[in-house]
Amino acid sequence: MSTRKRTILYPQHVQLGAKIAEFAGWDMPIQYQSVIEEHHAVRTKAGLFDISHMGEIEVSGPDALTFLQRLCTNDLAKMCVGQVLYTLMCYPTGGIVDDLLVYRLEQDKYWLVVNAGNKDKDWDWINEQLTLMHREEQEKQTVELRDISDEIGLLALQGPLAQQILASISIESLEELRYYRFIFTNLAGVDALVSRTGYTGEDGFELYLPVEKTPFIWEKLLETGKDAGLGLVPVGLGARDTLRFEAGLPLYGHELTEKVTPLEAGLEFFIAWQKDDFIGKAALLKQKEEGVSSKLVGFMMIERGIPRAGYPLIKDGESIGEVTSGSFAPTLGQNLGLGFVVSKEAFIDNEISVLIRGKEVKAKVTKKPFYKREVKK
Amino acid sequence: MNYQYPDNLKYTEDHEWILEKEGKGIVGITDYAQHSLGDIVFVELPEPGQKVKIGDSLGVVESVKAVSEIYAPCSGTVRAVNENLLADPALLNDEPYAAGWIAEIEIEELSDKLLTAKEYKFLILEKAEEG
Numbered sequence: 001m002s003t004r005k006r007t008i009l010y011p012q013h014v015q016l017g018a019k020i021a022e023f024a025g026w027d028m029p030i031q032y033q034s035v036i037e038e039h040h041a042v043r044t045k046a047g048l049f050d051i052s053h054m055g056e057i058e059v060s061g062p063d064a065l066t067f068l069q070r071l072c073t074n075d076l077a078k079m080c081v082g083q084v085l086y087t088l089m090c091y092p093t094g095g096i097v098d099d100l101l102v103y104r105l106e107q108d109k110y111w112l113v114v115n116a117g118n119k120d121k122d123w124d125w126i127n128e129q130l131t132l133m134h135r136e137e138q139e140k141q142t143v144e145l146r147d148i149s150d151e152i153g154l155l156a157l158q159g160p161l162a163q164q165i166l167a168s169i170s171i172e173s174l175e176e177l178r179y180y181r182f183i184f185t186n187l188a189g190v191d192a193l194v195s196r197t198g199y200t201g202e203d204g205f206e207l208y209l210p211v212e213k214t215p216f217i218w219e220k221l222l223e224t225g226k227d228a229g230l231g232l233v234p235v236g237l238g239a240r241d242t243l244r245f246e247a248g249l250p251l252y253g254h255e256l257t258e259k260v261t262p263l264e265a266g267l268e269f270f271i272a273w274q275k276d277d278f279i280g281k282a283a284l285l286k287q288k289e290e291g292v293s294s295k296l297v298g299f300m301m302i303e304r305g306i307p308r309a310g311y312p313l314i315k316d317g318e319s320i321g322e323v324t325s326g327s328f329a330p331t332l333g334q335n336l337g338l339g340f341v342v343s344k345e346a347f348i349d350n351e352i353s354v355l356i357r358g359k360e361v362k363a364k365v366t367k368k369p370f371y372k373r374e375v376k377k
Numbered sequence: 378m379n380y381q382y383p384d385n386l387k388y389t390e391d392h393e394w395i396l397e398k399e400g401k402g403i404v405g406i407t408d409y410a411q412h413s414l415g416d417i418v419f420v421e422l423p424e425p426g427q428k429v430k431i432g433d434s435l436g437v438v439e440s441v442k443a444v445s446e447i448y449a450p451c452s453g454t455v456r457a458v459n460e461n462l463l464a465d466p467a468l469l470n471d472e473p474y475a476a477g478w479i480a481e482i483e484i485e486e487l488s489d490k491l492l493t494a495k496e497y498k499f500l501i502l503e504k505a506e507e508g
Contacts, residue, residue, distance in 0.1 A: 019415070035441045036416045238415070238442055304463075306419050306439050328418035328441060335419070357437070 007052035008153055008214050016234055023237055024117030026053040031236040038239035039330040042200050046159030047235035048221055051206075052214065055119030055149045057126065060109040063142040068110060070279060071129055072102065073262060075272035079104045084180045084195050087270055089125070090280030094261040094287060098122050099252055101197065103182060111148075115252045123147055129279065153214025157221060158204030158235075158243075165225045165232055166194070166205055169217075174205070188220045199240065201247025201371055245338070246329045248298065248369025254309055254324045255296055255338055264292050264340065266368075294321060295346040298368035299337050305354065305361040307337035312355040320345045323354060329370060336370050337363070380408040380501060383474055387450070388497035389488065393435075394474065395450045397484065402451055405478045406438060406469065409501050414440040417469045422458040423480055429453065431488045435480055438469060447479060450488050457481040 004027045013020060018029035029050065031038060041047050059068060068076050074087035081104050089097040098118040103111040114122045123145075130143055157166055167173050169188045174196075177183060182195035190213040198204035209217055225232020241251070250256050255265055261284060262271055271284060301307065307326030312319050326337035337354065345352065348367055353360035386394040392410035396403045411417065419439040429435060429449040436447045458480045462468055469477040492500065 030442075031415060034416050036418075242441060304419075304421075306444075308444060328439075330441075 005053070007050055008211050009050045009052065009218055012215060012218060013050065013234075018234075018236060024053065024115070026116060028053060029234070029236040031238045032234045035236070035238035035242060036330045038233060038235040039242050041231060041233045042159045042202055042235055042239065042243055043331050044160065045231035045233075046157065046161040046165055046204075046225060047200075047233055047239070048218065048225070049156040049158065049235050049237075049240055050154075050218065051156050051240075052153045052211070053116040054154050055114040055116060055122065055147070056152050056154075056208070057112040057114065057119075057123060058109065058146040058148050059112060059126075059143060060106075060146075061141075061143040062108055064108050064110055067130060067133060067143045068102065068112075069275060070133065070277070071126065072100075073271045073278060073280065073284075074102075075275050076102060076104070076110075077275075081106060082181055082183065084182055084197055086180075088256075088262050088267060089122070090262065090278075090284070091258060092280055092283060094263075094280045094283035095258040096252070096256045096260055096262065096265070097125055097258065099250065099256055099267075103193070103195065105193075113154075118252060119147075119149060151211055153209040153211040153217075155207045155209065155214065155218060155221070156198055156200075156204060157207065157232075158198045158200045158202050159232075160203060161225075161230045161232070162202070162204040165221065165228070165230055166207075168224050168228065169220055170194070177205075187217055190217055192217070199247075199249055200243040201249070201369065202243075202373055241325075242327055242330055245325050245327055245336070246331055246369070246371035248338075248371075250296075250338075251325065260340075261287060261292070263287050264294055265296050292343055294340045295343050296324070296338060297341055297346045297365050298370060299339065299352065299354075299363045300366045300370075301335040301337070301354070302351070302362040302364055304335075305356045305359075306335045307339070307354045307356070307363070313339050313341055314353040314355055314360055315341075315345055315350075320352065326354075331371055334370075336366075338368070341365075378412070378505065380412065380498075381474065382408070382494040382498045382501075384494045386474070386494060387487075387491040388494065389448065389450045389491060390500065391448050393448060393450050395487070395491070397487070400484055401456065402453070402482050402484045402487075403478050404435065404447075404450060404480050404482060405473055406447060407497070408473050410438075410445070411470050411473045411477070414438065414443055414445060416441050417466045420462040420466045420469065420479075422460070422462065423455045425455050425458060427455045429455065429482065431486065438466075449482070450491060451482055451484045451486060453482045453485040455480050456483050 193208040321341035
């Protein structure tokens with residue numbers, strides 16, 4: 001008997017013949033046809049992902065903003081209702097608890113969308129921090145937390161044709177919806193929160209739905225996307241990973257861990273230094289002043305070989321770091337990697353080696369992201 | 378899932394096949410193996426002239442997500458390798474029993490654990506049942 005969790009779309013995945021495997025405690029579809037074909041579909045047409053395993057935590061109340069400002073590195077005070085913000089949560093050491101999206105639903109109501117594998121850990125961490133804040137300020141409970149993960153189904157519709165496909169079942173055209181904004185709308189009779197966000201490097205949307213209506217919208221979208229000759233296909237976590245990897249987007253557990261700081265991971269853009277104190281600020285400021293000892297870089301194989309997470313990175317016979325993610329990149333047709341190296345080796349065109357099955361295989365540091373879509377003006 | 382198990386081949390429990398003819402053996406990976414791996418994007422081949430023992434590594438096959446070693450189903454000397462795979466590893470997905478062959482070995486001794494098509498098929502069906 002499997003103790004793994006399943007999303008409400010599990011029967012649909014099985015029926016589509018998906019290869020199912022464990023991810024973050026969930027039985028998830030890894031691929032339906034071929035990872036590479038699914039990857040290309042998202043880059044050239046559109047793909048539909050079930051990402052209902054992600055966690056959603058609602059934070060509300062008069063002090064919600066004050067609390068979240070303590071918890072997150074980015075500046076949530078700048079957000080208007082209808083906006084989405086990428087941020088990190090850090091430990092006092094500066095190490096990363098999780099990376100997440102914050103949605104401002106109302107003046108005093110936010111959703112935090114967190115990694116599936118971190119949800120329970122995040123929930124405990126956030127509750128602990130709230131207890132601490134209330135104790136320090138000797139105040140009554142003015143922030144309410146709710147784990148709403150089980151109430152929400154989450155689909156990602158990604159690719160250059162995503163808008164056209166979504167518009168055909170939406171009461172809005174969605175053309176006006178800007179990047180990192182969201183609206184409440186109606187999709188084929190179902191109330192939904194739709195944001196222009198994603199994890200693929202393409203244009204696209206994420207659809208937050210009442211969990212019981214999620215299979216209906218999943219099927220409706222696949223039908224619509226197929227009928228209209230738009231080439232929409234279901235896409236598994238395999239291609240989700242190659243897509244985010246090409247787009248240089250970090251993945252918790254690989255590029256981000258509790259031992260890695262946002263500065264080392266190249267995410268300083270998401271630290272709001274000007275903000276009042278936030279958890280981890282002192283440690284991060286100190287690290288910024290002293291300089292980081294290792295940095296995340298992208299690299300490209302010069303000789304034959306595919307870098308994989310955990311392989312050592314070498315320069316002049318000495319270990320200089322480790323691969324965090326590596327793959328054949330389907331759109332670029334190259335073998336690429338992300339990894340941490342000591343700061344002095346983190347410069348573009350630096351020739352390094354990856355230790356693959358005991359052999360040093362040549363690579364060179366290159367800029368990230370590896371892939372960037374052309375944005376229509 | 379319906380995989381192919383040609384009758385004229387012998388199989389290993391690690392999902393290699395060998396076609397034995399006049400003291401030489403052509404080796405590859407099975408239809409089940411290529412399907413489990415998914416899109417194959419990289420192959421490392423043995424060197425012609427290389428001597429191998431039963432169970433030695435004959436090379437590596439990598440899909441987008443997985444790295445998988447190929448084990449020698451016999452001892453002997455590698456006589457030829459399929460260099461087409463270097464430029465087009467997807468041949469292993471498309472034709473695992475033909476254009477996707479990996480190496481030809483001059484056989485000294487065959488592994489005594491080789492399976493017939495029927496036995497190998499039984500092993501795969503058992504695996505499927507275990508889920």
